[in-house]
Amino acid sequence: MWFKNLTLYRFNKPFTTDTETLETALADFTFSPCSSQDISKFGFSNALGKKGNALVHSAENRHLICVTKEEKILPGQVIKEALDEKVAEIEEQENRKVTKKEKDTIKDEITTTLLPRAFSRRSQTHALIMPELEMILVDSSSATKAEELLALLRKAVGSLPVIPLSFATPIETTLTQWLQAGEAPAPFEMQDEAELKSDSDEGGIVRFKQQVLQEDEVLAHIATGKQVHKLALHFGQSIAFLMQSDASVKRIKFSEEFRAGNDEVGTEDPIARLDADFALMGSELVTFINALNQAFGPLEQSV
Secondary structure: OOOOOEEEEEEOOOOOOOHHHHHHHHHOOEOOOOOOOOOEEEEEEOOOHHHOOOOOEEEOOEEEEEEEEEEEEOOHHHHHHHHHHHHHHHHHHHOOOOOHHHHHHHHHHHHHHHHHHOEEEEEEEEEEEEOOOOEEEEOOOOHHHHHHHHHHHHHHHOOOOEEEOOEOOOHHHHHHHHHHHOOOOOOEEEEEEEEEEEOOOOOOEEEEEOOOOOOHHHHHHHHOOEEEEEEEEEEOOOEEEEEEOOOOEEEEEEOHHHHHHHHHHOOOOHHHHHHHHHHHHHHHHHHHHHHHHHHHOOEOOOO
16 A cells, blocks of 8 residues: 555646546456466556455545556577577478578467466556646656556546656756755755766766765765765655655655554454555645655646
8 A cells, every 4th residue: 555656747637537437447448367378468456456346446536546467477598499499490300591580480389389388477556646736646666667557547548648747957956956955955854875976978876875965975976067866865754765866756665653643443444444544645645745846846847
């Protein structure tokens, strides 16, 4: 339930689809496991996992969705070895060179033969649609996985006018100013980790961890032209995270004290606890995103 990363997108137009309509739209693209000949399958699954029974879980007009992806694990080296063996056999028996077109056909045949015996792996990606922020928050450190989820959602609902979150002032400029000043604006607080990068092609990257960032050793790199592209921060008493210059938020960790806010709900009813955690997380993420927008804004104007 608790998001660990945020890849952020904002709507160009208000999102007005209600829970029931969204549930119906996603139902046409639900996940089904790979058959013997499928290399991969991708679709929407229960938002609350095995304990849930709906593709969309909503609270306070915030919508949680989930996609599941299953991929067959078929190492390229295994296919190559089988292909080389088959090609060598043909060339020896027929005393001729196998053409590229023939090799491609043989490779397809080998893949078809091996697929039923291949292991598979599954992964899930959650996203939070937040109309009050006019944003979608994808719990993924991979922009590719986030875009896969958005592409399927767009296919399901017909239109999804979103763009990646970006600000008029580059984030690395703002982060560099904070480090030079020795502090971040409230409610943010700098921690002991940063990555500085030169904008020139010949420039390097330097990383600091468990180090006081206000020391001369760190500031000297800024003096030579490097900028802060990653900075570890705390948001109040609730969230520790790594802010990145591409506006993604990585390694989110909600504090134990904050998560304990739902301890009175207990764990006897798993769905009730998941729902309570979802509401608690959603409300805090609204406050968190608003604070980010305030600290790094204004937003870059879309074309």
